[in-house]
Amino acid sequence: MKNNVVTRFAPSPTGLFHAGNYRTAVFSYLAARQAGGKFILRIEDTDRERSKKEYADDIIESLDWLGLDYDELHYQSKRVSIHKKYLQQLINEDKAYLSKEEKPADLEPDKDWREEVIRFRNPNKKVSFQDKIRGLVEMDTTDLGDFVIAKSLDEPIFHLAVVVDDFELGVNEVIRGEDHISNTPRQILIQEAIGAPTPIYAHLPLVLSPDRSKLSKRHGAVAIAEYRKRGYLPEAILNYMALLGWNPGTEQEIFYKEELIKSFDLSRVQKGGAIFDQIKLDWINREFIKRLSLARLEEELTRFIPEKFLPLAKIISERINNLSEAKNLVGNGEFDFFFAPPEPTKELLREGKFLDETIDLLEKLDGGDWSAEKIKNKLWDFATEQGRADVLWPMRVALTGREKSPDPFTVASILGKKESLQRLKHAQKILN
């Protein structure tokens, strides 16, 4: 009999899905897939006040986009009858009890408040658990007191719901953020009370902001959906997040999903928190952009630039960190950066040496055969003879009006014969 690994990702839909959450999902996913086990997505939406459907949808769409496929999807709010069963049982066995509460004086006026809640009868003992990343962790639960596990029989809260669901769904490896370490003893107490086995834990180091505090919405975290909009590739995000806090022990940096699944190993996960480094993400994204097939590159680029610039796809791909930057290079359909309106200055034209000859040579080239390669062939010998800089600089400036651009042959090919010659002649006029 194979001991199948079952992991889960259990986000609460109370905000946009970002790198902090996402890294937990990646590690849970990789651990499950590597073991040939099961990966469960459970949306923890029992807090009716804070949970929003749009956030749940955002999580699902982001996971889908990133290619983290799950075997089961559960909404915790739909499982309250199961939680209720266990709650009732705990009360019957006097392991939990109804507790009268005194309303705090400083309670916010519009805040939901129960006069009576269900508290767990804390046996006040030391508990310990095995953590795949940190080893044996021990804690005394005495100072936790009789903590609240439900607002009512129909309203379980976090600790009870998590323990019951993990048990019922067969989760045997709980992979979650380090911020849950202090919740673990409480949950173990509940497990013991309902007769559930304690899963293996793996508490991941936190993803940090540049100031080393926990990454959060209001603190530097960018939503996954936003990265998508900015033209980051899902494989790049996956790769970068996997490398944040984990490494394969080799010098490989670029991984596709299948390779990650193959090499992933929880025991090689770092213990300390890791700062989210946008610059390195950019580098990885660039690496994946470079590795894109021409067909896929063009397809991705059409989300950001007009189709007529697709012949430039390759050249563009060498100059951008993310696809949306392509917009800055070609503008909104009008010739922009690469193809600025030709307003060459005399100075930039360097006296326009050989502009006449360049025009003559190009006039002879068939307009139906106007490729960058053909243009280059036509001009190359002459340019080499006269000094390439002296011939090509004026041509570049005349065509683009700028010092910086792709090579002039490519520019000319995109502009077409008519427009190219028009611009060259315009430059000629300026010089006279």
Next chain:
RNA sequence: GGCCCCAUCGUCUAAUGGUUAGGACAUCACCCUUUCACGGUGGUAAUCCGGGUUCGACUCCCGGUGGGGUCACCA
């Protein structure tokens, strides 16, 4: 503050008692080149501090210091 976790270049990390402490990103210099970009080569840069243990500590132990997490009728 109590409890808990953590600590190698600026950043992500490798080295599980013996290495000139390695790699990547970033940065700097040079090369390539019709500009930018791409690419290539090389450089700068780290074991938090103090005690032990040991022939020998980044590595093991103890103590500091520092950072972080958590202390809800949120997850």
